[in-house]
Amino acid sequence: MATIVVDVMPKAELLDPQGKAVSGALSRLGVDQFTSVRIGKRFELTVDGPVGEDTLAKAREIADEILSNAVIEDVIGIEVVE
Amino acid sequence: MATIVVDVMPKAELLDPQGKAVSGALSRLGVDQFTSVRIGKRFELTVDGPVGEDTLAKAREIADEILSNAVIEDVIGIEVVE
Numbered sequence: 001m002a003t004i005v006v007d008v009m010p011k012a013e014l015l016d017p018q019g020k021a022v023s024g025a026l027s028r029l030g031v032d033q034f035t036s037v038r039i040g041k042r043f044e045l046t047v048d049g050p051v052g053e054d055t056l057a058k059a060r061e062i063a064d065e066i067l068s069n070a071v072i073e074d075v076i077g078i079e080v081v082e
Numbered sequence: 083m084a085t086i087v088v089d090v091m092p093k094a095e096l097l098d099p100q101g102k103a104v105s106g107a108l109s110r111l112g113v114d115q116f117t118s119v120r121i122g123k124r125f126e127l128t129v130d131g132p133v134g135e136d137t138l139a140k141a142r143e144i145a146d147e148i149l150s151n152a153v154i155e156d157v158i159g160i161e162v163v164e
Contacts, residue, residue, distance in 0.1 A: 034086075034129060034141075035128045039125055040124040041123060042091065044122070045116040045118075047116060048117050055115045058115050
């Protein structure tokens with residue numbers, strides 16, 4: 001059994017209000033080490049058996065078409081773990 | 083400038099309705115390569131300058147106390163990139 005991890009982040013040119021909110025909360029709590037916070041999604045897709053090239057291609061396809069919204073998000077990584 | 087990536091996933095024993103919904107959508111679309119889907123969060127914390135041990139310790143602290151909800155989520159990874 002393997003897991004394919006897909007990382008999706010809001011596009012760099014977008015504001016990411018969720019990240020801004022966390023960043024503001026950190027400032028108010030006196031945490032000043034981090035200049036910005038951005039929040040994206042991490043998908044774990046479980047695959048029975050080994051991950052072949054076709055399964056990885058299908059993962060790339062659904063990452064672009066279903067798991068992310070290309071207008072506001074970028075798929076920044078797809079990797080097989082375990 | 084460096085980035086600390088914090089990965090947070092719903093605890094394994096929880097249902098993760100968001101992941102279940104995506105999994106169901108994939109089945110309906112005829113995608114049967116993936117037996118389950120779980121959806122978590124990926125935080126990117128930007129740091130000015132190099133990441134020292136104290137900055138990393140602070141990142142671990144906010145990952146546990148602010149970025150995740152220990153009742154329903156696990157921090158599964160903290161790593162420095164770039």
